[in-house]
Amino acid sequence: xxxxxxxxxxxxxxxxxxxxxxxxxxxxxxxxxxxxxxxxxxxxxxxxxxxxxxxxxxxxxxxxxxxxxxxxxxxxxxxxxxxxxxxxxxxxxxxxxxxxxxxxxxxxxxxxxxxxxxxxxxxxxxxxxxxxxxxxxxxxxxxxxxxxxxxxxxxxxxxxxxxxxxxxxxxxxxxxxxxxxxxxxxxxxxxxxxxxxxxxxxxxxxxxxxxxxxxxxxxxxxxxxxxxxxxxxxxxxxxxxxxxxxxxxxxxxxxxxxxxxxxxxxxxxxxxxxxxxxxxxxxxxxxxxxxxxxxxxxxxxxxxxxxxxxxxxxxxxxxxxxxxxxxxxxxxxxxxxxxxxxxxxxxxxxxxxxxxxxxxxxxxxxxxxxxxxxxxxxxxxxxxxxxxxxxxxxxxxxxxxxxxxxxxxxxxxxxxxxxxxxxxxxxxxxxxxxxxxxxxxxxxxxxxxxxxxxxxxxxxxxxxxxxxxxxxxxxxxxxxxxxxxxxxxxxxxxxxx
Amino acid sequence: xxxxxxxxxxxxxxxxxxxxxxxxxxxxxxxxxxxxxxxxxxxxxxxxxxxxxxxxxxxxxxxxxxxxxxxxxxxxxxxxxxxxxxxxxxxxxxxxxxxxxxxxxxxxxxxxxxxxxxxxxxxxxxxxxxxxxxxxxxxxxxxxxxxxxxxxxxxxxxxxxxxxxxxxxxxxxxxxxxxxxxxxxxxxxxxxxxxxxxxxxxxxxxxxxxxxxxxxxxxxxxxxxxxxxxxxxxxxxxxxxxxxxxxxxxxxxxxxxxxxxxxxxxxxxxxxxxxxxxxxxxxxxxxxxxxxxxxxxxxxxxxxxxxxxxxxxxxxxxxxxxxxxxxxxxxxxxxxxxxxxxxxxxxxxxxxxxxxxxxxxxxxxxxxxxxxxxxxxxxxxxxxxxxxxxxxxxxxxxxxxxxxxxxxxxxxxxxxxxxxxxxxxxxxxxxxxxxxxxxxxxxxxxxxxxxxxxxxxxxxxxxxxxxxxxxxxxxxxxxxxxxxxxxxxxxxxxxxx
Numbered sequence: 001x002x003x004x005x006x007x008x009x010x011x012x013x014x015x016x017x018x019x020x021x022x023x024x025x026x027x028x029x030x031x032x033x034x035x036x037x038x039x040x041x042x043x044x045x046x047x048x049x050x051x052x053x054x055x056x057x058x059x060x061x062x063x064x065x066x067x068x069x070x071x072x073x074x075x076x077x078x079x080x081x082x083x084x085x086x087x088x089x090x091x092x093x094x095x096x097x098x099x100x101x102x103x104x105x106x107x108x109x110x111x112x113x114x115x116x117x118x119x120x121x122x123x124x125x126x127x128x129x130x131x132x133x134x135x136x137x138x139x140x141x142x143x144x145x146x147x148x149x150x151x152x153x154x155x156x157x158x159x160x161x162x163x164x165x166x167x168x169x170x171x172x173x174x175x176x177x178x179x180x181x182x183x184x185x186x187x188x189x190x191x192x193x194x195x196x197x198x199x200x201x202x203x204x205x206x207x208x209x210x211x212x213x214x215x216x217x218x219x220x221x222x223x224x225x226x227x228x229x230x231x232x233x234x235x236x237x238x239x240x241x242x243x244x245x246x247x248x249x250x251x252x253x254x255x256x257x258x259x260x261x262x263x264x265x266x267x268x269x270x271x272x273x274x275x276x277x278x279x280x281x282x283x284x285x286x287x288x289x290x291x292x293x294x295x296x297x298x299x300x301x302x303x304x305x306x307x308x309x310x311x312x313x314x315x316x317x318x319x320x321x322x323x324x325x326x327x328x329x330x331x332x333x334x335x336x337x338x339x340x341x342x343x344x345x346x347x348x349x350x351x352x353x354x355x356x357x358x359x360x361x362x363x364x365x366x367x368x369x370x371x372x373x374x375x376x377x378x379x380x381x382x383x384x385x386x387x388x389x390x391x392x393x394x395x396x397x398x399x400x401x402x403x404x405x406x407x408x409x410x411x412x413x414x415x416x417x418x419x420x421x422x423x424x425x426x427x428x429x430x431x432x433x434x435x436x437x438x439x440x441x442x443x444x445x446x447x448x449x450x451x452x453x454x455x456x457x458x459x460x461x462x463x464x465x466x467x468x469x470x471x472x473x474x475x476x477x478x479x480x481x482x483x484x485x486x487x488x489x490x491x492x493x494x495x496x497x
Numbered sequence: 498x499x500x501x502x503x504x505x506x507x508x509x510x511x512x513x514x515x516x517x518x519x520x521x522x523x524x525x526x527x528x529x530x531x532x533x534x535x536x537x538x539x540x541x542x543x544x545x546x547x548x549x550x551x552x553x554x555x556x557x558x559x560x561x562x563x564x565x566x567x568x569x570x571x572x573x574x575x576x577x578x579x580x581x582x583x584x585x586x587x588x589x590x591x592x593x594x595x596x597x598x599x600x601x602x603x604x605x606x607x608x609x610x611x612x613x614x615x616x617x618x619x620x621x622x623x624x625x626x627x628x629x630x631x632x633x634x635x636x637x638x639x640x641x642x643x644x645x646x647x648x649x650x651x652x653x654x655x656x657x658x659x660x661x662x663x664x665x666x667x668x669x670x671x672x673x674x675x676x677x678x679x680x681x682x683x684x685x686x687x688x689x690x691x692x693x694x695x696x697x698x699x700x701x702x703x704x705x706x707x708x709x710x711x712x713x714x715x716x717x718x719x720x721x722x723x724x725x726x727x728x729x730x731x732x733x734x735x736x737x738x739x740x741x742x743x744x745x746x747x748x749x750x751x752x753x754x755x756x757x758x759x760x761x762x763x764x765x766x767x768x769x770x771x772x773x774x775x776x777x778x779x780x781x782x783x784x785x786x787x788x789x790x791x792x793x794x795x796x797x798x799x800x801x802x803x804x805x806x807x808x809x810x811x812x813x814x815x816x817x818x819x820x821x822x823x824x825x826x827x828x829x830x831x832x833x834x835x836x837x838x839x840x841x842x843x844x845x846x847x848x849x850x851x852x853x854x855x856x857x858x859x860x861x862x863x864x865x866x867x868x869x870x871x872x873x874x875x876x877x878x879x880x881x882x883x884x885x886x887x888x889x890x891x892x893x894x895x896x897x898x899x900x901x902x903x904x905x906x907x908x909x910x911x912x913x914x915x916x917x918x919x920x921x922x923x924x925x926x927x928x929x930x931x932x933x934x935x936x937x938x939x940x941x942x943x944x945x946x947x948x949x950x951x952x953x954x955x956x957x958x959x960x961x962x963x964x965x966x967x968x969x970x971x972x973x974x975x976x977x978x979x980x981x982x983x984x985x986x987x988x989x990x991x992x993x994x
Binding site: 018022028033035048224240243281 | 511519521525530531532534538541543544545547548721722723724725738739740741
C-alpha cells in the first residue's frame with residue numbers, strides 16, 4: 001500500500017458513510033416519513049450531497065489519484081481495482097461545474113413535478129418545454145463527461161448506471177434480441193390461445209397474510225432479517241446499506257402475486273447487497289457492479305428461479321394455506337400458467353418476461369437518438385407510437401400510456417433504461433451456468449431451499465463487487481460475456497416447451 | 498444583517514441539516530434498525546459528527562463570530578440572540594482538543610458497555626476503573642470549558658444541557674424543595690394509608706388497543722400525524738426534527754397506563770419541537786431552550802394536565818371502551834387515585850411525582866461533589882445509600898438498585914440530572930400561569946380539548962425557541978423566574994386536598 005492510496009481509502013471511507021446516511025434517509029423518506037417532513041428532508045439530503053461533492057472535488061483528491069496511479073505496481077489487484085473505481089467516481093463527480101450540477105438538480109425537480117400532472121392528463125405538450133430544458137442540461141453534462149471519459153456522449157450517461165457500457169455493445173445484444181422476439185412472441189401467443197386459460201384464485205387476500213407469506217419466502221430465499229427489513233412504500237425498491245438492507249413492497253388485496261413476486265424481486269437485489277465483499281464494504285470496489293448486474297440478481301430470483309415450475313410447486317400449498325384457498329385455481333400448474341401469461345401491453349412495468357425487452361429496446365433506441373440530436377423531443381410521441389407498432393404491434397391510445405408513462409426521462413435518468421434488459425439477459429446466463437455447475441439447484445428450490453443457488457451466486461457474482469467489469473464478471477462466471485443466447489433458450493424452454 | 502452574520506447563518510443552516518440527518522439516523526437506530534446494522538450505523542454517525550465538528554471548528558468561524566459580534570448593533574434582537582447561541586454552540590464544540598473528544602467518545606462506549614454487565618450483577622467494583630477513567634476525561638473537559646465559559650467546572654457541564662444554568666441557582670431551588678418534601682411526603686403517605694386503596698383494572702390489555710388509544714389521545718393533545726410518527730422502542734424517547742417529530746413508547750400487556758402516560762409525556766416534548774419558531778428552523782436560536790425547558794413541556798402534559806381529575810374523567814370511558822373494561826376499577830376517581838399513588842422506592846424512573854425530586858436532588862448533590870473532587874468514586878455507593886436514607890428514608894438492597902441504576906454517569910452525561918426536576922418545577926409554574934391567563938383550560942381538557950392550553954404554550958413558550966434564557970422565558974410567561982412555590986402548591990392541591 002502506498003501513502004497516496006491509503007489517504008484515498010480514508011477519504012472514500014468517509015464518503016461512503018455519508019452516502020450511506022443519505023441512503024438510509026432516502027429509504028425513510030419512502031417508507032416512514034410523514035408528508036410534513038418533506039422540506040426538512042430535502043434540505044438534509046441536499047446538504048449531504050454537497051458535503052460528498054466537496055469531499056471528492058477537493059483538489060487534493062485529484063493529486064492523490066495521480067500519485068497513487070503512478071505507484072500502481074505497488075498495489076495488489078483488489079487495491080488497483082479500487083483505485084480504478086475511485087477514479088471513475090471522481091470523474092463523474094468532478095466532471096460537471098457546480099452551477100451545472102445545481103441547474104440539473106433544479107431542472108429535474110421542476111420537470112418531475114410537471115410530469116406528475118401531465119401524465120394523468122396525457123398532456124405531452126404541457127411537459128415538453130421543461131423536458132427540453134432538462135434535456136439540454138443532460139446533453140451538456142453528457143458532452144462534459146464524454147470529453148473526460150473519452151467516449152460518446154450517450155455512453156458517458158450510460159457509464160453512470162452501467163460502468164464501461166457502450167451503445168456499440170448494447171446494439172449488438174439488443175439487435176439480436178429484437179430479431180428473435182417478434183416471431184417468438186407470435187408463437188407463444190398462438191400456443192397460449194390454444195391452451196387452457198389459467199384460473200385466478202379468488203380474493204380478497206388479507207394484507208397481513210400476504211406479508212407473513214412474503215416474509216416466509218424471503219427467509220427461504222436467504223434474506224437475513226437481522227440484517228434487513230421489509231416495509232411498504234408506494235414504489236417498491238431495495239434501499240439501505242449492505243449490512244442493513246431495506247426492501248419495500250405494496251399490497252393489493254385483490255392480487256397476492258404482485259406483492260409476492262415484487263418481494264422476491266427485491267430480495268434478489270438485497271442478497272446481492274448482502275453478499276458484496278465485506279472486507280471492501282466502505283470502498284468503491286466493494287460496491288455492486290452496476291445496475292445491469294443488480295437487475296440480473298433480482299430477475300434471477302424473481303423470473304428465473306421463482307416463476308419456474310419447481311418453485312411454484314413449493315409455493316402453491318403455502319399460498320393455499322396462507323389464504324385458506326380451495327379448488328383448482330390453487331394447483332401449482334395453474335398458478336404457474338397464471339404467473340407466466342404473455343400479453344403485449346402498453347405499460348412497461350406491467351409487462352411479462354417476453355414483451356418486456358421490447359419496451360426497453362424502444363426506449364433505448366429513442367433516447368440514443370435524442371441524446372445524439374437525431375430526434376427532436378417534439379417528435380417523441382410519434383416515434384414512440386411507431387416503435388410500439390413495430391416491436392409489439394400495438395399503438396397506445398394516448399401519451400399517458402405512451403411516452404409519458406415512465407419517470408426516468410423526466411427525472412433526468414437518461415441512459416438507465418437498457419440496464420433492465422441487460423440484467424434480464426445476464427440473469428438467464430447466470431442461472432444456466434449455476435444449474436450446470438450445481439445440478440441440485442432446481443431440486444433444492446423445489447423444497448424451498450435456495451442455499452445451493454445462493455452459494456453459487458455469492459461465490460461467482462456477489463463476492464466480486466466491482467472488481468471486474470460486467471462482461472468480465474459474466475465471462476468468469478459463465479464462460480462468456482453478455483450474450484442473449486441463454487435468455488432465448490430460457491424463453492423457449494419456459495413458454496414453448 | 499451584516500456580511501459576517503449572513504455567512505454564519507449559511508454555515509449554521511448546513512450544520513443544522515447534518516445534525517438533523519444524525520438525529521433521524523439515531524431515531525432509526527432505536528426504532529427500526531435490525532441488530533446487524535449497528536456497525537455501519539456507528540460509522541455513519543461518527544462521520545456525521547466529525548463533519549459537523551469540522552464545519553464549526555474551521556478557524557473562519559471564530560473570525561466571523563468576532564466580526565459579527567463587533568457589528569452586533571446592526572442586528573435585530575432575534576439575530577443578536579442567534580449570534581449569542583452560535584457563540585455558545587461554537588464554544589462547546591471547539592473548547593476541547595480533538596484527541597480529548599475522541600478519548601471521551603471511546604471512554605464513554607467502553608464504560609457504558611461494562612456498566613451494562615455490572616448493573617444486573619450489582620457489581621460496582623467491576624465498573625469502577627472504567628468509570629474513573631471516563632470521569633477523569635469528563636473533569637478534564639469541564640476544566641477546559643470552564644476556562645472558556647468563565648464559570649465553575651460543574652456549571653460548564655451543566656451548560657450543555659441547561660444553557661446559562663449554575664449550581665448556585667439550582668442549590669437555592671433544590672434546597673427549598675428538599676426542605677418541603679420530607680414532611681410533605683409523610684403527610685401524603687398518612688393520607689393515602691387512611692384512604693380507599695385503588696383497584697387495578699384487570700388485563701391483559703392488547704397492544705393494538707393500547708396503541709389505538711394512545712394515537713387517539715395524542716391527536717386530542719394536538720399531535721399532528723402529518724408531521725410525526727409513533728413507534729415502539731426499548732427506551733421511549735422523542736426524536737426526529739421539528740417538522741417530523743418521532744416519538745416512541747413500549748407496551749406492557751399487563752399495564753396500559755405505563756405506555757399511555759409515556760406517550761403523553763413524549764407528546765409534550767413533541768409539541769414543543771413542533772411549536773418552535775418556524776422562521777428560525779435551521780438556526781441555533783430556533784432550537785429548544787434546553788433540557789429543563791423540554792422536560793417542563795413533557796411534564797406539563799403528562800403530570801400537570803393528564804394526571805389531573807379533568808383529563809382522567811375524559812380518559813376513563815375511553816379506556817374502558819378500548820379494553821372492554823367493566824366494574825369499579827374503571828371509574829374515573831379510582832383511575833386517578835391509581836395514577837397518583839405515592840410510594841418511596843429505589844428506582845428513579847419508576848418514581849411518582851412526589852418522590853421523584855428526591856432521586857434527582859440526591860444525584861445532583863453527588864455529581865456536584867464528584868466533579869469538584871470532594872467525593873471519590875470509590876465512596877459513591879456509601880454516599881448514595883446515606884443520601885437515600887436522608888431524603889426518602891430507605892436504603893437500596895444493593896448497588897444495582899442504587900448508584901448503578903441510571904445510565905447517565907456511565908455514558909458521560911454529568912450535569913444532566915438536575916434538568917428533570919427543574920423541568921417539573923417549571924411545568925407547575927407554567928401550568929398555573931396558563932390556567933390563570935386562560936380560565937377555560939381545565940374545562941376544555943375535561944372534554945379532551947387541549948387547544949386552549951397548547952395555544953397558550955405555543956405563544957408563551959414554544960415560539961420563543963432559544964431567544965430567552967430559561968429564567969427570562971419563565972419570567973415573561975409567568976411573572977417570575979424559576980420558583981418551586983407553584984410546584985409545592987400543585988403537590989399540595991393534588992395530594993392533600
